[in-house]
Amino acid sequence: MKKLLFIFLALFTVLQYAEAQRVVKGTITDKEGNPIIGANVVAKGTAIGTITDINGNYSLSVPSDANTLVVSYTGYNSQDLILGVSNTVDVTLEEGVLLGETVITALGVKRNKSDVVYANQTIGSDELNSTANKSVLNALQGKVAGVKIGQASGAVGASTRVVLRGETSLTQGNNALIVVDGVPVNNSSTSGGGGTGKDGDRDNYVDFGNRGNDINPDDIESVTVLKGPAATTLYGSRGGSGVILVTTKSGKKAAKPNISFNSSFSVEEVLLLYKYQEQYGSGYESCNGCGGGINIFMGENFAWGSKFDGQLRPWTSAPFDDHGDLIPLSNGKIEQLIRPYSAVKNNVKNFFEIGQTVRNNFSISGGTDKFNYLLSYTNFNNKGIVLNTELNKHNIQLNAGAQFSSKWRSDFRINYSKLDQRGATEGGYPFGYSAGTPAMSFVTQTPSNIPFEELRDYNSPYHDFKGFYGQYSINPYFILDNQDLRNSVDNVLSSASLSFSPTEKLTFTGRVSTNFISSTVTEKGPKFAYQTAYTWADGELLDGGRTPGSVFSLGSYKEASARITDLIYDLYGNYATPLGSDFKLSTTVGFNSIDQASRTVNGSTVGGLVIPGFYDLTNSVEQPRATRRSTQYRLYGIYLNNSLSYKNYATFEYSARQDYSSTLPDGNRGFFYQAVGFSFVPTSLPNVELGPINYLKFRGGIGSAGKDAPLYRLNTYYNLNPLLLDLGDDYQTRFPFDGQTGAQKGNSIGNPDLKPELSVTTEVGFDMGLLKDRVEVNFTYYNINSKNQIVDVNIPWSSGFAFVPVNIGRMTNKGVEIGVSLTPVHTQNLTWKVYGSWSKNTNEVVEIIDNGIEGDELNIYTSIVHFTGHGSLNLVAVEGQPFGTFKGTNYVYDDQGRIVVNASGNPEKSAELEYLGSYQPDFLYSFGTELRVGNFTLNALLDGKQGGLFYSGTKLSTEFNGTAITTLLNDRQPFVVDNSVTANGDANTKTTTAYSYFRGLPASEYLLDASYLKFRELSLFYDFPSFKGKNGFSALSLGVFAKNLKFWVAEENTFADPEVGGVGGASDAVGIETTTTPTSRSFGVELRVKF
Secondary structure, three states: OHHHHHHHHHHHHHHOOOOOEEEEEEEEEOOOOOEOOOOEEEEOOOOOEEEOOOOOEEEEEEEOOOOEEEEEOOOEOOEEEEOOOOOEOOEEOOEOOHHHOEEEOHHHOEEEHHHOOOOEEEEEHHHHOOOOOOOHHHHOOOOOOOEEEEEOOOOOOOOEEEEEOOOOOOOOOOOOEEEEOOEEOOOOEEEEEOOOOOOOOOOOEEEEEEHHHHOOHHHEEEEEEEOOHHHHHHHHHHHOOOEEEEEEOOOOOOOOOEEEEEEEEEEEEEOOOOOEOOOEOOEEOOEOOOOOOOOEEOOOOOEOOOEOOOOEEEOOOOOEOOOOOEOOOOOOOOOOOEEEOOOOOOHHHHHOOOEEEEEEEEEEEEEOOOEEEEEEEEEEEEEOOOOOOEEEEEEEEEEEEEEOOOOEEEEEEEEEEEEEEEEOOEOOOOOOOOOOOOHHHHHHOOOOOOOHHHHOOOOOOOOOOOOOOOOOOOOHHHHHHHOEEEEEEEEEEEEEEEEEOOOOOEEEEEEEEEEEEEEEEEEEEEEEEEOOOOOEEOOEEOOOOOOOOOEEEEEEEEEEEEEEEEEEEEEEEEEEEEEOOOEEEEEEEEEEEEEEEEEEEEEEEEEEEOOOOOOOHHHEEEEEEEEEEEEEEEEEEEEEEEEEEEOOOEEEEEEEEEEEEOOOOOOOOEEEEEEEEEEEOHHHOOOOOEOOEEEEEEEEEEEEEEEOOOOOOOOOOEEEOOOOOEOOOOOEOOOOEOOEOOEEEOOEOOOOOOOOEEEEEEEEEEEEEEOOOOEEEEEEEEEEEEEEEEEEEEOOHHHOOOEEEEEEEEEEEEEEEEEEEEEEEEOOOEEEEEEEEEEEEEEEEEEOOOOOOOOOEEEEEOOOOOOOOOOOEEEEEEOOOOOOEEEEOOEOEOOOOOEEEOOOOOEOEOOOOEEEEEOOOOEEEEEEEEEEEOOEEEEEEEEEEEOOEEEEHHHHHHHHHOOEHHHHHHHHOOEOOOOEEOOOOOEOOOOEOHHHHOOOOOHHHHEEEOOEEEEEEEEEEEEOHHHOOOOOOOEEEEEEEEEEEEEEEOOOOOOOOOOEOEOOOOOOOEOEEOOOOOOEEEEEEEEEEEO
16 A cells, blocks of 8 residues: 555656646736735646735746636635736736635535525634534534534533434434545444443443544535535435535645644533532431431432431441451441531532543645645544543544646545544443443432542442442442443545546546444453442441342453445536536536445353453353344435526526435336526626625525435345354354244334435525625525335234334425624724524424324334333324424323322323423524634634423432432422312312422423523634744644533523433434533633644
């Protein structure tokens, strides 16, 4: 590989001098004669170009057959210059409009923004990296109208979900496609732990993130968000949920290499929304021990004990040996640790670490008339706010291009990411004795009189497995130190392309791309033995001891490796030509193929480890279990895009694509979708004056987007028994063996008649500039109708199967997107810009099954509530409701809206599950500002969400345990439920207690208002002008920044960040918070240097 790369680069160096040249020079000025610095001068039809210097001068070597130069600069109209005999060409540019800038569209084609017929938004590198962000997806939060971006948790490297214009698929995921330099990114998630985070298995899982987070923000030139089918048709079925186009930086012609170095350091602290009570300590129902007494320790993590009084009391058990016998201390006494019976200040916050993030980026770039290059290296290290959690990432980016002649060009790009990550289990409630007990879940349920700082010494006889105060979990510090959960990822994203331009009007491009991902997850479970704590009262032992080793683990080891390879071929041609003096035609015709192969191997020990501490599958006490899964997928597509413009004020565009997918049945594997759009710019009409409006473009279009079927749904498949192992010899276990069969039939029957899902979008809107673009407004209305949804339908068990996939569902999204930008002040030394966005999407599941019966539903995620006594809660898609509706038990009300209580005086739960609301927000909004004063630049950004619901597992578990501040209801004195009646309608007089009340509330109680407003970003940078041009420096800036400075949430939400909620990585099961790692606030400093 190194030899090939050397030959490749050497060939470029030789060829750059192989063709006759001419040198064109000149000066670029504005209409007042002022030099324009940094204007682009490019030989048309090639990548040969340069920029003007500080005096507006340029010098460019071009092929002898080049006859046109294109001169452009932001805010000015570009010009095409016909080269004559003279080699000196001066140009005067006229002011244009910012809304006429170039936009990168599908396949990387650059177009004038006036010619684009659909809604889009581009974020430049400066705006994207105004503060040091951990990933490009996080950097987009609050900066694009109509885009929902959420994280599964606050853990290092957690998965990020990006949805454009609402959910359009019931079962196939709704994440937008990410495309980097023309290469689609496989944005799959990786998880581990005792659970998977999937349906019914939300406990003890580890989210190791998705691969979109691997993209390095330092390497990005711009990000363009394409929202509608008119924009995404050319990307096929993978672009059905919208496309995020990422363009990385490239080298440009320069007299010497451009070198840059960026370094940032930040510290993170937990940003807790959870409010815990500090008035009552450990115990049951308002007493230290129901057996009586005051100086009592009962090994209980319930915070339903007596009120704090500040008296010295024991808070631990007495130490004992491996046989369960008490260990006398040196004075011969059996003693416990004592401390004042009072709350520990900042107890929960003390559990978390001060996180750190360090990022260093170095890049070198440059080029000549014939060759350009960029090489970038970034090291990113993030130590999380939870002990021993860390992410270390290396990114290497190489972009190289060669212009062999005016007709031939080649480009090569490769990005390599290497990640090493250690995580911690999340979610669930810590019932049971498991090395996978989630630390965060334990923390939120610990009474405030138990000092976390002292529990760090888990080798102490008072805090080890024998002496630890809590009977229902393991010391969390032991878990975080000894449960080793790691993920190692190698991610390669690369492409090589060759372009041939027989004329200036026609270009053919062939490109081969690949995305190769290799990940290995290892899980090491420690050996331990656990015994419940003694109960003491008034210094006397209340029970008679324990059985040694009653609960134990012999250790465990799991290993999962995955290999995913996407191989993508593109061949397309682009023809652009004027038609007479008034029309311009641009046509793209192409072929695209995708081959995807994956292989996953999972192995785990059974019955513990023979040798404790030796983590290997061969060290299993019993025969280890292993599973293997391989998949293959192929899609071919041919596509067409035609764009016809008339005098720069009217554009008509038509796109179409025909795909053939391996997941669709023989004879019906092809599916066709198309889009048509228009734009009209009345301000470009001759002699048209619209007062303060200097730019106005109307646009509209209608288009369709298809999604093929999921893998392996056409036929019925069998699963191999996990005990069918290759033991390294000539024999394998033979089946049937001891009652076990070698293969088992799956629970889903195949459907050979599946059709692709189809979404049809209609959109209209306008882009407007006023007062010479001091005011810019963008407006879009859209209507999306998604049909032929592929849904698993329950069938009678008598058939031998549980489900069959069929095309039945239909869903709609209707919405509005508004973006506004104001520049009240713009002078040489002072510029102030204010911007904002507002978007509203209304989603409705119109139909699940076409059977004439209303109310059919589909489960998205079930069994959300994991405590008994509260009834059920599921996340469903149901006809007539938004996607992601919660269905569960509710309060029972009489006809006057009063709460019905039971014989105990507590609220009754509905006998039937009811629809309780959706996680879909009412609207999203953001606003920010940029202020430049001299050499200072200040940026600030706030964004928010209004409406929607989320389930709070923290509320459920902390109210159950008595640690939440809400459990101080009526100061824990007996009370009568407000506005309540008995089952027969009489006024309720039966009292209850907080302890009893919070143990039986319906599931609806744990759905909270998901509204929030976040102070997302704040940064202040200073550019040092004295360094420019001195000691090799071309630019030097230093700044400070902050992320997540402040949250504002609904008054009822004293538990968790509503934005952090989701299980199964980036799945559609969002709005579910399961005591995951909370969000953090960060403060940092960044240095940016250019040479």
